[in-house]
Amino acid sequence: MATTVAGALAGTALVVAPAPAVAAPAVDVLLAEVYGGGGNSGATLTNDFVELANKGSAAVAVDGWSVQYLPAAPKPTSAWQVTALTGSVAPGGRYLIGEAKGAGGTVALPAPDAAGAINMSGTTGTVALVRGTAALTCLTAADCLADGRVVDVVGYGDAVVREGTPAAATTNSTSVARTSALADTDDNGADFAAGAPTPLNARGQGPTDPGGGEPEPTSARIHDIQGTTRVSPKKGARVTSVPGVVTGIRGFGTARGFWFQDTLADDDPRTSEGLFVFTGSVTPKVAVGDAVKVTGRVDEFYPGGADIGGQSLTQLADATWVIDASGQALPAPVLLDAATVPDAYVPVGAPSIEALPLEPTKYALDLYESLEGQLTRVADSRVVGPSNSHGELWVTVEPTQNPTAQGGTLYAGYDAQNSGRIKVSSLIPFAQEPFPQANVGDTLTGETTGPFTYDQFGGYTLAATTLGKVTKGALTPETTRDQKNSELAVATYNVENLSPKDPQAKFDRLAKGIVTNLSTPDVVALEEIQDNSGPTNDGVVAANQTLDQLVAAISAAGGPAYSWRSIEPVDGKDGGQPGGNIRTAFLFDATRVEFVDRPGGGSTSAVGVRKDWLGRTQLTQSPGRVAPTDAAWDNSRKPLAGEFRFRGKTVFVIANHFASKGGDQALDSRFQPPTRGSEVQRVAQAKVLRAFVDELLRSDPRANLVLLGDLNDFAFSPTLKTLTDGGALRTMVDTLPANERWGYVFNGNSQMLDHILTSPRLTRFEYDIVHVNAAFADQASDHDPQVLRVHPSTGNDFLDRLERLWEELFERS
Structure with missing residues (x-):
């Protein structure tokens, strides 16, 4: 039996973990950007660098200060490497420290304000800004941040020494830089984000173009900055007195700023006349209609980080501006x-x-x-x-x-x-x-x-x-018809992280959908059933309270007293929301269908196929999980197989929830075609599942088999092709008109992620995607449920025909 948090604490002294180590928030000079991939394979810049910024109103002398570097996982013998600083950092200015040069890269740093030779990691490490040039001796976050000489610290990747949580790991083509207007919340993970490196020195100069000189700050118009490709030809440069009229203001969140647009357009349709000015967490003091001249650094910002493959947003950062006039007419949209x-x-x-x-x-x-x-x-x-x-x-x-x-x-x-x-x-x-x-x-x-x-x-x-x-249009929630006495109704429904932590109203809405819109199917395969404590990560894996609460809500809505079957996962091994331990489960109406319970199923026990003494095919466990220890199911839900009896006929049902699409490049990726990295695991899962299906159908080619659930992939995907190749399974969505083949909406595309597939023996069926959620602003889940009404086969063609005639006569009478 799982131990609850309350039970674990009863009679036990409460031990409070120490708060994460932090330094005092910086009031002026602080670390602004760190890059360790210079000169590495795939890098553009030739050197590593550290950049400082001064968010104060007065210059700060850094003579006798240093920046120091420590590996991410220091050993007792690890030593801080030191680069000494000289001069000062101007108010609102930058200060660039060049570090080790690699063998690769094509673009040099702008002239650094201080130079060192530290060879930093391209992925993970710690940099400290220190008053003094003596090497630090601390090797833990608590010890380092307690040292009065330490001004600021950033640990990135899995760095041990950091403020709060570490900043994101970097690559040879990304740095970590502060994400807002030089905010210092004492949490590196919150204050820094990975993106394209943008070194800037105290003169406001960006990187040196190959074969060219260091660019001086220049005046420019917006179309000159935007250029004719996706990346500004002036990336990294400081531009001055860029004219335009303010057209919009973002005054909320940590990515505040304003848009302005040139009223004197060029004649090139490729060059935009508008530009965003990034002010971080500070609301800009401008108004729509203000005529402004803006000075700032040209930056290519990758929302979410460059590694996810998205487009960049050309913007001006570290900006100042003057307002020449107000109430000006806006350009025509x-x-x-x-x-x-x-x-x-x-x-x-x-x-x-x-x-x-x-x-x-x-x-x-x-x-x-x-x-x-x-x-x-x-x-x-x-x-x-x-x-x-x-x-x-x-x-x-x-x-x-x-x-x-x-x-x-x-x-x-x-x-x-x-x-x-x-x-x-x-x-x-x-x-x-x-x-x-x-x-x-x-x-x-x-x-x-x-x-x-x-x-x-x-x-x-x-x-x-x-x-x-x-x-408003004509769309209303759909209701499917009732199944006939001779039809077995099997449904699938992703209930979106359902747990007792959800309000009762969600249970009631899901219950109403099952009773009214789905017309109380005989069997419901549920996906995303969370454990009894929901997203609380406390070791609880049982979900009996979640399922019992849903069953009670269904009964209260006028539905049957469903029974349920499921198998608890190993804690933290099935992916989904951390702590939630999502799994699949069966609900079934025991007055209509019998669940064949056969012992032996467990979190890591694999279900098999065997013959009974009469030669009938059966599962070795029911419920049972399909190959749960296979690597294809790592950090993903394992298929749940169950054996049912309906009007004397055996029906095998397999409930699924394949690996998510998280991490795939978007349709609008700068890489085309975009990479669907998550597809590899789903295809592997389909192969494992297909092997089990083939084993079952070899044992009984006439078996009644329904495979269903959230397969997290499209009807035209390699995942579905793996399951259907050779005709072993038929996907029901292909039986619908083309313009009705959807049950999920993402970024304006109506698409298929949930599916029902059947074995060839099931030839008398009716399939329906019941649109109650995905197309509506008010949703009980983000997925639409589906239902299959089917006449299971007896396994004998003559008896099947005879039964069909009898059912038709009975229904007419």
Whole structure:
């Protein structure tokens, strides 16, 4: 029996862990950026570097100070390496320390303000800013941060010495830099993010171009900064007195700033006339309509980090500005519609599309990049992704692209990205104007206008300063029909991290969906059932309270008193939300179907196939897990197999929840085609599952088998192909009209992640995806459930025909 937290603490003295070690927050000079990949394989820069910044209002002398480096996992013999500093750091200025030079790289640092020879790790380590040049002797975070000489510390990767949690690990092409306006919260993980290295010296100079000289600060216009590719030709340079009119302000979060736009456009459609000015956690003191001249460093910011493969956002950082006038007219926004947005999504075949000249009349992603920072608008656009709690929704400006029967946009293949999808967010405070609640198939009417930007969660986005109104469509939650007495109804439902920590209202809504919308299936395969303590990571793995609470809610909603079966996972081994121990489970109506209990199933016990004394195929365990120790299921849910009896016939059901798509590159990745790294594990899982299916069907080619669940992949994916090759299994979604093949909505694409597959013997069936969640702003889960109503086979063709005739006669009477 699992021990609860309360039980573990009863009669035991409470021991409080010490708080993470921190240094006093910096008031002026602090560490701003650390890069250790210089000259390594794949690096652009030739040298490692450390950059300081002064967020104070007065110059700070650093004569006699030093920066020091320690490996991430120091040994008792490890020693700090030291680079001495001289001079001072100007208020609002930077100070660059060049370190070891490698054999690779093509771009030199700008002239450093101090030079050393420390060869830092390209992935993980600790850097300290120290008053004094004597090497530190501490080897733990607590000891180092208690040393009065230490001004600031950043530990990255899995560094032992750090403030709070460590900053992200780096690569040969990424550094860690402060993510906001030089905030110091005493937590490296919160204060720093990985991204492209952007060294800047005290003169405001960026990296030296190969074969060229060090760029001096220069005046520029926005289109000069944006350039004709995705990366600014002035990246890293300091530009002065860039003119424009403020068009939008982001005054919330840690990525605050404003957009401004040049009113004197050039004649090149590839160059955007708009630009974002990043001010971190400080709300900029400007107003829409202000004519400004901005001075700052040109930066390419990768939302979420460069390693995830997304596009960069060209912006000005470390900026100052002057306001020349207020109340100026704004430039006319660019209309995005079917006439202006190309059908083709993106060029393919290049390792990276960053350096390719933009072709905005040919590719949608090139058009969107050419408008980065500019005012844009959409008008009377169909909603294809429902609004969410973050104040976002998706529309399409290409209404004829793969429309679904319910008003969405179907993701029909890896080459059918649907170029007209655009995310709409809001720059209007919710207190001033609540974000509209919209379902798929509604229309965002009137004009929605704002700067066009790019973010990690959805890519190219219209950040609205003016929001249209929502006109409701015809979409309502669906209800499937009741099964007939002769039909076995089997459903799958991902209930999205369900646990007793959820409000009762969620249980009630899921129960109503099962009773009313799904018409009380005989068997329900559930995915994402969490343990009794939910996301609390306390060693609890039992989920009896979760399942009992759902069963009680179903009964209260007028449904049957379902029974359930499941197998507890090993703590922390099945992935999902940390501490949640999600697993699959069966609900079944014992008045309609019998569950064949056969002992032996466990967390690590593998179910097999055998014959009984009459030669009938059966599972060795029921319920049982399919190959639970196979590496394919590492950090992922294991399939749950169960043996059922319906009207005297055996039916095998296997509930699944394959590995998630987390870590895959997005459709709008700068790498095209994007890498689907998570697919490797799902294909491996499909191979293991297919081997079990083949074993069962070799034992009984006429077996009634239903394989279902959240396979986390598309009907056209290699994962599904692995399961269906050779006709061993048939996927039910292919039996629907093409425009109805969806049950999940992501970034405006209606798509398939959940599936029901059957063995060839099951020929009399009806399949339904019941749309109650995915297309709606108000959801009980982010997945739609599915149900299969099937007449199981007797295993004898003559008896099957006779039974069918009898059922038809009985139903007519």
